[in-house]
Amino acid sequence: MDSLLVKFLAGSVQAGTPLLFATLGESLTERVGNLNLGVEGLMLMGAVIGFNTALVTGNPALALLAAMAAGAAGSLIFAFLTVSLRANQVVSGLTLTIFGTGFAGFLGQSLTGKVTPDSVKAFFTPIKLPVLGDIPYLGSIFFRQDIFIYLGYLTAVVLGFYLFSTRPGLNLRAVGESPAAADASGVSVVRAKYIHTLLGGALCALGGAYLSLVYVPAWQENITAGRGWIAVALVIFTGWNPYIAILGSFFFGGLDIVGFRLQKYDIKISQYLIDALPYVVTILVLIASSVRKSARNSTPGSLGEPYFREER
Amino acid sequence: MKGRLLKGAVVALLALACTGMISAQTAKKIKVGFIYLGPVGDGGYTYAHDLGRKYLEQALPGQVETVYKESVSDGNADSEPVMRDLIDQGCTIIFATSFGYMDHVEKIAKEYPNVKFLHCSGYKSGPNFGNYFGRIEQPRYLSGIVAGMKTKTNKIGYVLAFEIPECIRGVDSFTLGVRSVNPKATVLLKWTHTWYDPAKEKDAAVALLDEGCDVIAQHQDTTGPQIAAQEKGAFAIGYNSDSKNAAPKAYLTAPIWNWGPYYTAQVKAVIAGTWKPEAYWGGMADGVVDLAPLTANAPKGAQAAVDKVKAQIIAGKFDVWAGPVKDQTGAVRIAKGATLDDKGQLSLDWLVEGIVGKIEK
Incomplete structure (x- = not known):
């Protein structure tokens, strides 16, 4: 039997996984200089398309692919508006959130109350990893989870390696820092922005799909309930760094569920205050990260700015 | 839903064009509006109310027409334009099915004295405004x-x-x-x-x-x-x-809700002209709630x-x-x-x- 603390921490990993995918997706998008505030909308699109595909095909892999395709399609709208048409990124992102919410609500009308099919549920039941799963405490917290969570770890590590240790990663960071310089050195700015915005959108959508396929697992309208916004703040908190995103997401996942664990004890803090913790911490983090500066983990130089080649 | 409304509108128009007046049958039909907090497919609270609405339609065939608005927030004044819209569509009875609609129902009820308002789970009432709930x-x-x-x-x-x-x-x-x-x-x-x-x-x-x-x-x-x-x-x-x-x-x-018989009784009373606002709190004996x-x-x-x-x-x-x-x-x-x-x-x-x-x- 695991102690309540271990169960709580394992629960934090589960609650943090939707945040992890969304944070990774948004980190990638912002690293290439695009501030996409449509995360909430992209998550909802992924959640509804993934769920619908699971319902129709009963195939978990297809459900994940469909969710990613939905996220990529959603961010294609954003990329077209901001990269090709050079529209304002903040406004385009907010529009994408509104669009995604409406899109999911509309498609989800006939899905409400439906439950994820058993074949998909079975695929996502927790699996104990050999060796790693036997480590005391850590094994129970991190390595007796479902395959979707392992995919989250893997994505974060691969993305971190890609960003910091490969040439395409270097190029994309260069585009985000100074598109003019990258352009001059022969990197296609437009292509880099398109590819990574679409990839980022696909990852955000996976975060939504985790909620509808594994976490809840049923379709309910507005299933993300604001988690996309927390992810936007998490990107800043974790310094656009995928490795730190792992811990940051699970920390916020823990904040999300800590209230219920504390109700057991007679604590003299109002539960409403505890419920507000994720938001309070978000504000504190934004203050702290605007004070702290580090070369590797700081705002990409051209974040939010459209690139005009002619203005060089 | 929309298809049915459209069809209804076309039929009404045809009747108007042919006879120059709405037929007696259509005039007698009473239109009832429902406002729901969640989506009708939530498999829960709103779903139970919507089953009641369907029961009403079947219990009084040809006498009632129902319209519903789902996912109407009750944390703000969103329900007010929704109620006005339902009244514009011709509803003369409105069931508002969540606690938070209460003050807004009270306000709209004063503006439209000829429309009957029934509010679920609240405690306010008026000359054309009653409330109802069950002993769950x-x-x-x-x-x-x-x-x-x-x-x-x-x-x-x-x-x-x-x-x-x-x-x-x-x-x-x-x-x-x-x-x-x-x-x-x-x-x-x-x-x-x-x-x-x-x-x-x-x-x-x-x-x-x-x-x-x-x-x-x-x-x-x-x-x-x-x-x-x-x-x-x-x-x-x-x-x-x-x-x-x-x-x-x-x-x-x-523990489940069974609103159909209550909704039917209320609408029947309105048709018969005997409806009075009341504070209704039904129990298992009335069949409103059950296990x-x-x-x-x-x-x-x-x-x-x-x-x-x-x-x-x-x-x-x-x-x-x-x-x-x-x-x-x-x-x-x-x-x-x-x-x-x-x-x-x-x-x-x-x-x-x-x-x-x-x-x-």
């Missing part, structure tokens, strides 16, 4: 009997929304039912402070299961807690409507125990709120031979003995 505490007590017989750990979890009398009545009556068959059992609470957040409601149930509960009950509008119970091999009691499909291995039963059929997951003997008390409730021989009832501190709050009247129930703000949890002040 009666089937909740019965579901407590099932949970009390089912639990092995003697710990029952209860996920509930807000610190308001409605929820407190629910958990108090549930616990009284539990302790009537199992005095050793305790009921552990988790407040979610939301009516509708599937992930959060599930989290609350998971926390309760981690603390050793083996039966989960809920005063929430989604099936999240039941799904959590099934995943951990525990059992669950639903709410609002029969939800056995969401978690078939865990589901025991659920869903027990599934095969329910413990042996539970059906008989439930049937016995149910018969007494319907016959008016058993009162859930009959004393002696003690609160959490062990003090007697309802004396032996006394009972808690409606006023006391509507402002209930203490938890009965056997509940582990507190009311946030």
